Amino acid sequence: MISSKKLENFNKKFDVVSLFVIVGNKILLLKRHDDKPQPGLWGPPAGKVDEGESLKQGMIRETFEESGVSIKNDELKHFKKEYFVRHGDVDFIFHVFAVYRDDFMEVNINGTEHIEYGWFDMQEALNMDLVEDEYIPLKDYFNL
16 A cells, blocks of 8 residues: 555654656556565566665666666755555555766666566656556655
8 A cells, every 4th residue: 555645653664765766758667576565566666765765876876786777976866755564563654866868878777676677668667567556656745
């Protein structure tokens, strides 16, 4: 469950960051490995922020680890909306960032985390098998 309003009895365990890598009208999505939670579903680069990392540092690290795409701190645009997520018995805050590029960059997915990647326009993305509730921040960010 994801909500833009704080959930009842919310007890944050950690922060998760997610990055919309956007080139023109396309967004980068990664298909999750069968050994990962929510296997076979699509989503942007994302992951937990390590202790001692800022949100931006975590986003830069996670994006590179998952996709091989290097992002600079000053490129990141933070979507100022936080999402409160309850996944099973774990609560976390989900933060969305975006980076806009003029040209498609080389993507080298981490084969232990993802099995495929692609560039999709927003309508295609919203019609895909997305990780749980991912359509909500996508629609919010792109005002759909």
